[in-house]
Amino acid sequence: MKAKLQIERLRHQLLGKALLRGSIMLVVAAGIMVVLLTPCIAQESKPDPAGIATGDKTTVVDAGGNAFVITEPTDKTAPDYAQKKKDFDEFQAQAAKEPLTVKLADAVGHIRVATNFAWTLNTGYLVLFMQAGFALLTCGLVRKKNAAHLMMLNFAAYVFAFIAYYAVGYAFQFGAVAVNAAPSNLGGTPTLNHFLVGSGLWGFLGGKGFFMAGPAYDAGSNVLALFEVVFMETAGYIIVGSICERISFWSFLLCELFVGAILYPVFGCWVWGGGWLSQLGNTMGLGHGYVDFAGSTVVHAIGGFCAMALSVVLGPRLGKFGPDGRPRAFPAHNLVYVVIGTFILLFGWMGFNPGSTLGATDLRISVVAINTNLAAIAGSATAMLFWYWKFGKPDITMACNGMLAGLVAITAPCAFVAPGSAFIIGILAGLVVCLGVLFNDNVTKIDDPCGAISVHGFCGVLGAICLGLFADGTYGAGWNGVGATSYLGQAGRGVTGLFYGDTKQFLMQMMGAAICATWAFGATFIVFKAVNGVKSMRVSKEVEQEGLDVPEFGLLAYPEDAIHATES
Amino acid sequence: MKKIEAIIQPHKLEEVKEALIGIGVEGLTISEVRGHGRQKGHTETYRGAEYTVDLLPKVKIEIFVPDSRAEEIVRVLSTAASSGKIGDGKIFVSSIEEAVRIRNGDRGESAL
Numbered sequence: 001m002k003a004k005l006q007i008e009r010l011r012h013q014l015l016g017k018a019l020l021r022g023s024i025m026l027v028v029a030a031g032i033m034v035v036l037l038t039p040c041i042a043q044e045s046k047p048d049p050a051g052i053a054t055g056d057k058t059t060v061v062d063a064g065g066n067a068f069v070i071t072e073p074t075d076k077t078a079p080d081y082a083q084k085k086k087d088f089d090e091f092q093a094q095a096a097k098e099p100l101t102v103k104l105a106d107a108v109g110h111i112r113v114a115t116n117f118a119w120t121l122n123t124g125y126l127v128l129f130m131q132a133g134f135a136l137l138t139c140g141l142v143r144k145k146n147a148a149h150l151m152m153l154n155f156a157a158y159v160f161a162f163i164a165y166y167a168v169g170y171a172f173q174f175g176a177v178a179v180n181a182a183p184s185n186l187g188g189t190p191t192l193n194h195f196l197v198g199s200g201l202w203g204f205l206g207g208k209g210f211f212m213a214g215p216a217y218d219a220g221s222n223v224l225a226l227f228e229v230v231f232m233e234t235a236g237y238i239i240v241g242s243i244c245e246r247i248s249f250w251s252f253l254l255c256e257l258f259v260g261a262i263l264y265p266v267f268g269c270w271v272w273g274g275g276w277l278s279q280l281g282n283t284m285g286l287g288h289g290y291v292d293f294a295g296s297t298v299v300h301a302i303g304g305f306c307a308m309a310l311s312v313v314l315g316p317r318l319g320k321f322g323p324d325g326r327p328r329a330f331p332a333h334n335l336v337y338v339v340i341g342t343f344i345l346l347f348g349w350m351g352f353n354p355g356s357t358l359g360a361t362d363l364r365i366s367v368v369a370i371n372t373n374l375a376a377i378a379g380s381a382t383a384m385l386f387w388y389w390k391f392g393k394p395d396i397t398m399a400c401n402g403m404l405a406g407l408v409a410i411t412a413p414c415a416f417v418a419p420g421s422a423f424i425i426g427i428l429a430g431l432v433v434c435l436g437v438l439f440n441d442n443v444t445k446i447d448d449p450c451g452a453i454s455v456h457g458f459c460g461v462l463g464a465i466c467l468g469l470f471a472d473g474t475y476g477a478g479w480n481g482v483g484a485t486s487y488l489g490q491a492g493r494g495v496t497g498l499f500y501g502d503t504k505q506f507l508m509q510m511m512g513a514a515i516c517a518t519w520a521f522g523a524t525f526i527v528f529k530a531v532n533g534v535k536s537m538r539v540s541k542e543v544e545q546e547g548l549d550v551p552e553f554g555l556l557a558y559p560e561d562a563i564h565a566t567e568s
Numbered sequence: 569m570k571k572i573e574a575i576i577q578p579h580k581l582e583e584v585k586e587a588l589i590g591i592g593v594e595g596l597t598i599s600e601v602r603g604h605g606r607q608k609g610h611t612e613t614y615r616g617a618e619y620t621v622d623l624l625p626k627v628k629i630e631i632f633v634p635d636s637r638a639e640e641i642v643r644v645l646s647t648a649a650s651s652g653k654i655g656d657g658k659i660f661v662s663s664i665e666e667a668v669r670i671r672n673g674d675r676g677e678s679a680l
Contacts, residue, residue, distance in 0.1 A: 329612075329614035329615065329617035331614045331619065391616065395614065437616060451615070
């Protein structure tokens with residue numbers, strides 16, 4: 001009987017490994033094919049791996065964003081052609097008279113881009129550190145017997161999702177960024193200019209820069225890649241918060257490859273890579289198109305709803321719901337980790353949101369930083385007081401969830417709203433996360449050990465909608481190529497929400513957030529329902545009861561407990 | 569010889585120890601234990617779900633003494649450990665047949 005069980009277990013392990021190996025090979029093969037095919041497509045711009053050609057007089061702009069160099073107008077039928085031609089001629093005459101000024105402008109342009117490189121890279125490093133915060137937070141929230149497993153999930157998430165993003169994810173997301181959304185602060189990355197699926201204003205998938213080679217072997221592109229990969233990692237580790245304490249390691253690696261290669265980059269391309277959702281302002285007249293400044297939906301709701309789908313596929317932890325369906329508590333094993341982890345996340349968010357300008361020359365960064373903090377404290381205060389009122393004592397873990405909820409919700413609107421609105425958004429997020437946790441426990445019965453679905457999924461959607469409500473029009477003129485000269489009949493007016501007179505932007509935000517949630521939940525559910533059908537993604541009942549640390553990795557997080565752990 | 573076993577509140581340990589040393593008790597053994605009495609713990613909520621804390625942390629003190637000293641020690645220990653509230657604990661006294669000092673083989677009360 002025992003031998004038969006062992007054979008069965010071995011068979012299952014082999015099947016899991018085969019699935020994993022198969023999918024890694026598939027990703028690699030797809031990447032190699034595309035790398036081989038890429039040179040066949042005509043390439044007009046050359047990448048700049050040494051970083052000596054990025055940033056010249058063409059990247060010099062004044063505080064209002066007006067370019068130093070005036071380019072020759074091409075459209076002779078345009079009504080303002082005569083004026084533009086006159087400006088161009090004047091610039092040419094002036095430049096001929098003052099060649100030294102033009103040369104100086106080359107140096108100024110280089111320094112401008114260098115400043116933005118330094119800003120974007122350093123904020124990216126802050127975002128990278130959020131990984132440590134999340135690992136501590138989630139580890140503290142689970143039971144002692146699964147602590148090592150939890151840490152390994154967080155660790156492997158970084159490694160394997162990075163591999164997938166390096167191979168294909170980055171190219172899918174940003175392979176066509178120069179078409180509609182060139183990051184001009186970083187020199188514009190002109191070599192990333194081709195959609196694999198779609199074209200022009202209707203792009204669905206980027207098609208350049210696989211394995212970060214060829215057109216992506218470029219100084220500007222690599223700044224973007226470093227900054228964006230740590231954002232993808234954020235979505236990648238969010239799922240840990242929902243699926244921990246029961247998922248097997250092999251199936252977790254599949255989840256990470258899926259997030260890094262497909263789930264995250266596809267929606268990311270639609271919103272940040274110049275894809276169709278971001279261009280709906282140009283194509284359908286829906287405000288500035290779908291706007292998500294730093295990723296309430298692109299990062300957090302994608303992670304949150306992916307987590308929700310995976311939790312549904314896996315089912316709740318053993319004993320989470322009693323025979324009468326009532327939720328049971330599995331108290332956090334280390335509240336010190338939970339609080340420190342939350343503070344590290346808050347610190348990292350100072351890179352997440354202000355860094356998303358991709359440049360320190362955009363002075364809105366200070367407003368973004370203040371807004372981010374205000375939403376965080378408002379969210380936390382709300383969650384604390386709500387729990388105080390409802391249960392008689394504030395729950396430390398919910399206070400932490402409340403802070404993260406505020407942060408997630410302000411992530412999309414942080415650049416477009418005033419501090420007062422940021423505070424209100426934080427309060428709303430604090431309420432949504434509390435109700436969300438109670439809703440999942442008591443109504444949907446979806447087991448979410450760390451509250452990832454409520455914090456990142458529900459509050460992510462809230463963030464995108466709040467942008468559509470509270471954006472005050474002071475920032476983002478010309479966003480997504482809409483209203484560069486004037487918007488809503490006002491010169492210099494930026495992204496505007498419902499409360500400030502733009503109904504269409506609000507509708508766009510509702511639609512974009514719904515598409516995000518549908519895509520993240522739907523795609524994940526279909527893929528992993530199938531995987532789970534081939535082989536169960538859960539560890540066995542015995543392993544779950546014992547704790548996953550030893551069966552999965554042969555080690556306990558706290559080996560001093562070995563005697564108790566083997567007895568229970 | 570008697571064994572005095574006392575199960576007390578952890579925060580009373582220092583007071584009890586000082587009181588016992590004060591009346592010349594020479595040796596004692598302490599362990600951290602968990603348990604419940606008549607109250608059977610209490611209920612808390614974690615993230616909105618209820619759970620019972622039914623095994624509360626306590627400290628167990630074991631002292632081995634000559635028969636003549638048992639009554640005094642029990643009285644002092646009981647006074648020092650008392651706060652007058654539920655959960656203060658209990659003291660048990662039992663007889664001991666034999667004691668051995670491992671180092672030199674002393675037996676009986678001289679081994680205590």
